[in-house]
Amino acid sequence: MKNILITGGAGFIGSQFVKLMLEKYDYNIINLDLLTYAGNLENLKDIEDKKNYTFIKGDICDKVLVNEIFKKYEIDTVVNFAAESHVDRSIENPEIFLITNILGTQNLLENAKKYWKLTPEDKYSREYKDGVKYLQVSTDEVYGALGEEGMFTETTPLNPNSPYSSSKASADMLVRAYYETFGMPMNITRCSNNYGPYQFPEKLIPLMINNCENDKPLPVYGDGMQIRDWLHVKDHCIAIDTVLHKGAIGEVYNIGGNNEKANIDIVKLIISTIGKSENLIKYVKDRPGHDRRYAIDNTKITTQLGWSPSYTFEQGIAETIQWYLNNKNWLEKITSGDYMKYYEKMYK
Ligand code: NAD
Numbered sequence: 001m002k003n004i005l006i007t008g009g010a011g012f013i014g015s016q017f018v019k020l021m022l023e024k025y026d027y028n029i030i031n032l033d034l035l036t037y038a039g040n041l042e043n044l045k046d047i048e049d050k051k052n053y054t055f056i057k058g059d060i061c062d063k064v065l066v067n068e069i070f071k072k073y074e075i076d077t078v079v080n081f082a083a084e085s086h087v088d089r090s091i092e093n094p095e096i097f098l099i100t101n102i103l104g105t106q107n108l109l110e111n112a113k114k115y116w117k118l119t120p121e122d123k124y125s126r127e128y129k130d131g132v133k134y135l136q137v138s139t140d141e142v143y144g145a146l147g148e149e150g151m152f153t154e155t156t157p158l159n160p161n162s163p164y165s166s167s168k169a170s171a172d173m174l175v176r177a178y179y180e181t182f183g184m185p186m187n188i189t190r191c192s193n194n195y196g197p198y199q200f201p202e203k204l205i206p207l208m209i210n211n212c213e214n215d216k217p218l219p220v221y222g223d224g225m226q227i228r229d230w231l232h233v234k235d236h237c238i239a240i241d242t243v244l245h246k247g248a249i250g251e252v253y254n255i256g257g258n259n260e261k262a263n264i265d266i267v268k269l270i271i272s273t274i275g276k277s278e279n280l281i282k283y284v285k286d287r288p289g290h291d292r293r294y295a296i297d298n299t300k301i302t303t304q305l306g307w308s309p310s311y312t313f314e315q316g317i318a319e320t321i322q323w324y325l326n327n328k329n330w331l332e333k334i335t336s337g338d339y340m341k342y343y344e345k346m347y348k
């Protein structure tokens with residue numbers, strides 16, 4: 001029996017991961033989430049009554065709270081999803097990204113280090129099945145941008161371009177430092193762009209579906225030829241589960257499904273699936289520092305750990321569009337109030 005602290009478990013990816021863990025294992029799951037604009041307990045309705053599941057509303061930066069959680073629940077595993085995650089917001093207000101993504105990560109690491117009584121020698125001796133692990137959910141954006149050629153491997157130097165990606169890169173550096181200096185048994189995963197149900201509609205795919213359905217303009221940044229490597233959120237969660245259980249201590253694993261698409265092609269696909277006109281497309285000012293292309297080389301996780309994606313993009317995107325159309329209540333609730341203020345400011 002394991003006692004897993006999942007942080008950010010009310011967000012898009014974290015909530016899918018909480019559900020996967022509860023479906024697959026008898027572990028105790030403790031979900032620590034601050035419920036910022038991006039956290040939504042509706043995402044967890046199906047499992048909230050499970051006896052091996054506990055939700056705690058709180059901040060990963062809160063030293064006293066995180067210390068209490070380690071002690072009370074005898075935490076042996078941390079999977080850290082909690083983060084400020086939207087690039088455009090990081091351009092508007094970088095500070096909160098540094099606080100949550102960097103200091104929050106350091107607070108989790110420090111508490112894990114103390115509670116697990118780590119020594120530097122642990123680095124060479126620990127195996128997850130008998131012990132403890134800290135898993136940092138990172139992003140391919142820490143590697144910066146690619147030109148037309150090449151892919152990110154785990155040894156590509158970190159070269160982040162936005163306040164968001166630089167805060168995530170800083171967190172990765174700290175995780176690495178806690179491994180090297182204190183023997184923290186850790187893994188870092190770096191995944192490409194996710195899509196699927198329950199994604200907050202500030203991100204490209206749900207924003208375009210929502211606007212398209214409501215006949216609102218579809219704001220495409222710059223020339224729309226930026227490329228992202230899309231992966232279904234469930235495949236990401238299965239990959240994290242694989243790394244958690246099979247990943248060699250101290251290793252970084254890239255996660256991606258070899259599925260590069262230009263933004264404009266995604267937007268056109270959404271328009272044609274919903275049956276609207278391409279006249280809705282509106283080219284708007286480009287994002288400052290906009291990364292041109294991301295592409296993940298997934299050789300390490302596929303060959304060493306045996307993970308591979310189960311969704312094709314065609315199947316996943318069709319199901320995702322249908323999910324948003326069938327769950328308009330979910331969208332309506334979160335696109336009122338504060339979100340509309342943000343939207344009007346961003347896209348005015
Ligand atoms: P999200 O914004 O949907 O969810 C983040 C969650 O963290 C929310 O529930 C929020 O309430 C919570 N949170 C924020 N600040 C907190 C704090 N101080 N203390 C506790 N909880 C806090 O993000 P997401 O898309 O689910 O991403 C989850 C993780 O995966 C992030 O670390 C992100 O960097 C990483 N990631 C995301 C993608 C993607 O495409 N979405 C791709 C690769 C990696």
Ligand code: TYD
Nearest residue numbers: 087193202203204205207219220221226263
């Ligand atoms: P996003 O979903 O914000 O993810 P990220 O920036 O982390 O990759 O954006 C995906 C791509 O879509 C990115 O190249 C920016 C672009 N984009 C638009 O063209 N218009 C929009 O309104 C948004 C939100 C994104």
